[in-house]
Amino acid sequence: RKEVEQDPGPFNVPEGATVAFNCTYSNSASQSFFWYRQDCRKEPKLLMSVYSSGNEDGRFTAQLNRASQYISLLIRDSKLSDSATYLCVVINSNSGYALNFGKGTSLLVTP
Amino acid sequence: DAGVIQSPRHEVTEMGQEVTLRCKPISGHDYLFWYRQTMMRGLELLIYFNNNVPIDDSGMPEDRFSAKMPNASFSTLKIQPSEPRDSAVYFCASSWTGANNYGYTFGSGTRLTVV
Numbered sequence: 001r002k003e004v005e006q007d008p009g010p011f012n013v014p015e016g017a018t019v020a021f022n023c024t025y026s027n028s029a030s031q032s033f034f035w036y037r038q039d040c041r042k043e044p045k046l047l048m049s050v051y052s053s054g055n056e057d058g059r060f061t062a063q064l065n066r067a068s069q070y071i072s073l074l075i076r077d078s079k080l081s082d083s084a085t086y087l088c089v090v091i092n093s094n095s096g097y098a099l100n101f102g103k104g105t106s107l108l109v110t111p
Numbered sequence: 112d113a114g115v116i117q118s119p120r121h122e123v124t125e126m127g128q129e130v131t132l133r134c135k136p137i138s139g140h141d142y143l144f145w146y147r148q149t150m151m152r153g154l155e156l157l158i159y160f161n162n163n164v165p166i167d168d169s170g171m172p173e174d175r176f177s178a179k180m181p182n183a184s185f186s187t188l189k190i191q192p193s194e195p196r197d198s199a200v201y202f203c204a205s206s207w208t209g210a211n212n213y214g215y216t217f218g219s220g221t222r223l224t225v226v
């Protein structure tokens with residue numbers, strides 16, 4: 001069982017829709033949390049960090065629930081260019097600065 | 112800055128051959144990571160270095176895999192002998208401890224196919 005679990009999808013949504021992804025992590029020593037985006041046949045790139053108080057970056061909102069060990073990403077007003085795989089990522093205090101990835105959730109936004 | 116540079120971009124080799132993947136991190140970054148990505152297992156950490164010293168190699172699958180970082184600007188991941196199950200995309204990433212969000216940058220990856 002992976003330490004970071006995500007629903008693989010795919011999520012197929014029309015342009016303009018709101019879509020939410022969830023992620024759970026099993027290591028209570030996890031200290032830092034991120035969402036990464038990976039386009040097909042490309043490297044992962046940081047989308048946003050996730051803070052306990054919740055944070056927003058334009059159409060993207062990330063939430064963290066430490067008690068439930070649960071992370072979420074909400075995308076509002078989906079664009080065709082949002083089509084990608086979204087990776088939930090944690091850093092554990094006992095693994096240095098290494099990123100620990102979920103397997104990703106695939107999103108396809110259709111016209 | 113050119114970012115993290117990996118070579119080759121694609122490698123096709125026969126089972127049993129030695130494969131060497133190369134990585135040049137971003138200048139000034141003090142951490143270097145090697146990851147492997149497959150459909151079945153996603154992105155997995157193989158090994159990482161801090162200031163050229165290997166810190167955690169527990170993700171290295173077996174003795175066929177070895178990694179070195181002889182200086183701050185170069186690292187190699189070697190597979191000898193290669194097997195078909197080693198087929199994957201291998202990513203190198205670098206970061207520095209003083210950056211916000213840890214300042215991770217990934218290379219474009221090496222797509223390895225072992226036939």
